[in-house]
Amino acid sequence: MKLLCDLTPEELAALLKEYGQPAFRAKQIFGHISSGRELDEMSNVPKELIRRLKEDGWRALGLKIEQSYTSAIDGTVKYLYALGDGNIIEGVLMRYKYGNTLCVSTQVGCAMGCRFCASTLGGLVRDLTAGEILSQVIVVNALNTDGDKRGVTNVVLMGSGEPLDNYDNVTKFLDLLSLGDGLNISKRNVSLSTCGLCEKMIRLADSGYTPVLTVSLHAPFDELRKKIMPIANKYTVAQVIDAAKYFFEKTGRRVIFEYSMISGENDTEECAKELSRLLKGFSCHVNIIRLNYVKERGLIGSDEKAIDKFVKILDNNGVSHSVRRSMGSDIEGACGQLRRKYIDENKK
Secondary structure, eight states: OEEGGGSOHHHHHHHHHHTTOOTHHHHHHHHHHHTTOOGGGOTTSOHHHHHHHHHTTEESOSEEEEEEEEOTTTOOEEEEEEETTSOEEEEEEEEETTEEEEEOOSEEEOSSOOTTOSTTTTOEEEEOOHHHHHHHHHHHHHHHOBTTBOSOOEEEEOSSSOGGGGHHHHHHHHHHHTOTTTTOOOGGGEEEEESOOHHHHHHHHHTTOOOEEEEEOOOSSHHHHHHHOGGGGTSOHHHHHHHHHHHHHHHOOOEEEEEEEBTTTTOSHHHHHHHHHHHTTSSEEEEEEEOOOOTTTOOOBOOHHHHHHHHHHHHHTTOOEEEOOOOOGGGTOSTTHHHHHHHHHHHO
16 A cells, blocks of 8 residues: 655655656645545546556555544544554544644554553554554544634644654654644644653654653552563663653653553552652653553552542652543543454454
């Protein structure tokens, strides 16, 4: 499958030159792609060119919306996307006062194996291309745009997959997303979540990319983190925090540490004190997450009393923090849940 959305305007111009097309045609088609149009919908593009592109196996976009579910509680929308090869991925549109944030996937499935996450249950199927990642934003933006009001204002790479495990495609996506002739969403309006691939965190900083780096920490002790996140067998907590500090020093952007509260495991007073010790004095923020229940995992989220006690210790130690508001709970909003349900139902 060959996707035009994988191409930069320069790459698209080079391709169209092979078809004998003038330079302006690339800008024209790139604009159509950014607006969510497939080849047959590009009314001002020569039909003969469209025929030849399709004949050669080209498609404009990398996916289509298969299903969508809207939360009756908070208006969050969960999307299931069908890729060209039949695989299914998912995303979530969250509505805030300051704009709409779209959570996108970077891989089909995930290889990281975190115990609390539904995305890893089937393992990693394959990486998404830059255009397939971009297509998620394009189709949702087109569906939600109202006049001059953009449908998607912020993007979080927190769906299925580990973004830094798909480094080249993800960074090309960041470049495509921010192009002025395209969606024009700044890299600074993107949050990139990683379970802590230290070398890739450093590479991202050295390459000049400036998304908000969000690090899934979830435990302040190495042995405990190994029980929750297999990646901890490769990188220690100290190495992850050092890499995060390096990113901050190179980019000037405050790092966010994600911490999912698991009852009886990482929500103890001891954990809160150690987390405070590790992060005190570092320009960072801790995002406390109420754990979404995944039946295949069986982990229970901490109750409000435990969360309150935990964050009070962080507060007393001057560690910036917030408790994430749970969204889309009535539409299986947690990463990987809806895709898993869709696959299981279709097997039946």
